[in-house]
Amino acid sequence: MAQTITEKILAFHAERDEVRPGELIDARVDLALANDITAPLALEAFRQMGAKRVFDPAKVVLVPDHFTPSRDIAAAENCVLLRNFAREQELENYSDVGRVGIEHVMIPEEGLALPGEIIVGADSHTCTYGALGAFSTGVGSTDLAMAMALGEVWLRVPESIRLEYTGELRPWVGGKDLILFTIGKIGVDGARYRAIEFRGPAIDDLSMDGRFTMANMAIEAGAKNGIFHVDRKTQAWLEGRSRRDYRIFTSDPDAAYADEIEFDVSDLEPQVAFPHLPSNVRPVSEAGEVELDQAVIGSCTNGRLEDMEIAAKILAGRQVHPRVRTIVIPGTQAILKEMVRRGWMLTFLEAGVAVSTPTCGPCLGGHMGVLARGERAVSTTNRNFVGRMGHTGSEVYLAGPAVAAASAVTGHLTHPAEVMG
Amino acid sequence: MAGMILEGKAWRYGRNVDTDVIIPARYLSLTDAKELGEHCLEDLDPEFINHVEAGDIIVAEENFGSGSSREHAPLALKGCGVSLVIASSFARIFYRNSINVGLPILESPEAVEGIKTGDRLRVDLEEGLIENLTTGNNYRSTPFPSFMREIIAGNGLVEYVKKRLRGNT
Numbered sequence A: 001m002a003q004t005i006t007e008k009i010l011a012f013h014a015e016r017d018e019v020r021p022g023e024l025i026d027a028r029v030d031l032a033l034a035n036d037i038t039a040p041l042a043l044e045a046f047r048q049m050g051a052k053r054v055f056d057p058a059k060v061v062l063v064p065d066h067f068t069p070s071r072d073i074a075a076a077e078n079c080v081l082l083r084n085f086a087r088e089q090e091l092e093n094y095s096d097v098g099r100v101g102i103e104h105v106m107i108p109e110e111g112l113a114l115p116g117e118i119i120v121g122a123d124s125h126t127c128t129y130g131a132l133g134a135f136s137t138g139v140g141s142t143d144l145a146m147a148m149a150l151g152e153v154w155l156r157v158p159e160s161i162r163l164e165y166t167g168e169l170r171p172w173v174g175g176k177d178l179i180l181f182t183i184g185k186i187g188v189d190g191a192r193y194r195a196i197e198f199r200g201p202a203i204d205d206l207s208m209d210g211r212f213t214m215a216n217m218a219i220e221a222g223a224k225n226g227i228f229h230v231d232r233k234t235q236a237w238l239e240g241r242s243r244r245d246y247r248i249f250t251s252d253p254d255a256a257y258a259d260e261i262e263f264d265v266s267d268l269e270p271q272v273a274f275p276h277l278p279s280n281v282r283p284v285s286e287a288g289e290v291e292l293d294q295a296v297i298g299s300c301t302n303g304r305l306e307d308m309e310i311a312a313k314i315l316a317g318r319q320v321h322p323r324v325r326t327i328v329i330p331g332t333q334a335i336l337k338e339m340v341r342r343g344w345m346l347t348f349l350e351a352g353v354a355v356s357t358p359t360c361g362p363c364l365g366g367h368m369g370v371l372a373r374g375e376r377a378v379s380t381t382n383r384n385f386v387g388r389m390g391h392t393g394s395e396v397y398l399a400g401p402a403v404a405a406a407s408a409v410t411g412h413l414t415h416p417a418e419v420m421g
Numbered sequence B: 001m002a003g004m005i006l007e008g009k010a011w012r013y014g015r016n017v018d019t020d021v022i023i024p025a026r027y028l029s030l031t032d033a034k035e036l037g038e039h040c041l042e043d044l045d046p047e048f049i050n051h052v053e054a055g056d057i058i059v060a061e062e063n064f065g066s067g068s069s070r071e072h073a074p075l076a077l078k079g080c081g082v083s084l085v086i087a088s089s090f091a092r093i094f095y096r097n098s099i100n101v102g103l104p105i106l107e108s109p110e111a112v113e114g115i116k117t118g119d120r121l122r123v124d125l126e127e128g129l130i131e132n133l134t135t136g137n138n139y140r141s142t143p144f145p146s147f148m149r150e151i152i153a154g155n156g157l158v159e160y161v162k163k164r165l166r167g168n169t
Helices: A005-013 A039-048 A073-088 A103-109 A124-132 A141-150 A175-186 A201-205 A208-216 A232-238 A305-315 A333-341 A344-351 A401-410 A416-420 B033-037 B072-079 B092-101 B109-113 B146-153 B157-168
Strands: A024-028 A031-035 A060-063 A118-122 A135-138 A152-156 A160-166 A195-199 A225-227 A259-264 A271-273 A281-283 A294-298 A325-329 A353-355 A376-379 A395-398 B005-013 B057-060 B084-087 B105-107 B120-124 B129-132 B138-140
Touching: A005 A024, A005 A118, A005 A135, A005 A195, A005 A225, A031 A039, A031 A103, A031 A141, A039 A073, A039 A118, A039 A141, A039 B157, A060 A073, A060 A103, A103 A124, A103 A208, A118 A124, A118 A141, A124 A135, A124 A208, A124 A225, A124 A232, A135 A225, A141 A152, A141 B092, A141 B157, A160 A201, A175 A208, A175 A259, A175 A271, A175 A281, A195 A208, A208 A225, A208 A232, A208 A305, A294 A305, A294 A401, A305 A333, A305 A344, A305 A401, A305 A416, A333 A344, A344 A353, A376 A401, A401 A416, B033 B072, B057 B109, B057 B120, B072 B092, B084 B109, B084 B120, B092 B105, B092 B146, B092 B157, B109 B138, B146 B157
Parallel strands: A031 A060, A031 A118, A118 A135, A160 A195, A160 A259, A195 A225, A294 A325, A294 A376, A325 A353, A376 A395, B005 B057, B057 B084, B084 B105
Antiparallel strands: A024 A152, A271 A281, A271 A395, B005 B120, B120 B129, B129 B138
């Protein structure tokens, strides 16, 4: 039977020749991860299960990235739980403040997420690793505890939808604009329980960083996973990074899809998602006059090197608007080092930007840029729900790094071409 | 959950009730269900927590529990006394988490349409039968797949894994 890439990966890990959408399977897990918010509950469930050792200390990763460097005593105590567990279980890939990065930026960078694998994480944005041709999905803490204990997860095989992107992207349009546009079209539950397969010439042209951004927000359409095929760009990116051998799976040409949608994106403009849903999307030229108090450039969605490069290009020789507190947060220490090497650090500092150590921080209203009542932020993060970045009376406008940086300069939502000429 | 009959009053909400409003991230350093429950839904309906009673039932439209994977969301609902969530549909991670932590959930778009805040409901979980005692209307929900019924009947995923680990050693 013809199968999709998602079905083939699931079948392989369930030791089956094939699986069909709707079937429940027990699948082998190649990597299980949790962060400083979800790990404490997972470790409690792990102990309640009577588990003594993790299934493989090389394949369980705990990442203290959300409220770190610890924002308060409660957060600090949660980190102690992670640190002690990592030591006790001799986890091979544990790192802490000063070395750690945002989980979904760091894990692929470290070569810990690979094509053809099944990766589960107690964080909804675990779907990010679909960019590498892996089946990767978010689960809760108890599911994660089971994966840590047994190296297995139960899954319902999802139906797949195939999204085909044609045409050539215009300047200042990237992965974030493609995914916001997509969520605007199909809605926040448009892919609920389903696998999204991202295909087409515009996807082939997209950088790896752009693909990570798209896969990252598959959950914002309700998807179980978002997945890309492995091509030469993927393999080049993995060169020197991958820690294990990997296996490449490909959808059969006659595989069955629950839906197939084609988007011609040749005229696509940079997109902005207005409060309070990621699907509330408009082209930036139709944003109207939206005055801003803060701009955040970072997160597991857009905290990668290419995002920093775009922001640096726009902010070079310019000043951010006096009213707009601009916060740049690179996803990992490696990216931060590269920012220093390439001179972008000085670019940001001279533009009047606060540069932070890697953290999820403001994305979920944790710390490092929480909003007051009535304040508005443009942000390269992934959610703009009520109260997401702070007070319930604050507003978050989601955009890519080009729009965020240009808007930081003008003080209102702005097309990057307006600043760059 | 087999044979369980629940009775309580309904709290009716709209589409896309996300995990950030079920339990805001500022409280995510907490792990205790009761403590989390004190802040349940406060960003969506500040009155809820002042008036919710043990056994009450949340009734909401499509995509309940969308957003983050935080298990704190079903824990907060349980912690403030909610006995059941009925929705037109659920976001998938929330659906898994609810089963795993033992918060009953039912999918029934028809019931959601026919229920208002304050209605008294009686629900037979095994039969998937929802009675609106205020209006006298009855509704059916989609039954759980049998694998999930096994997990629920075995007192959640923790017990399921415990048994598996015992079997292995």
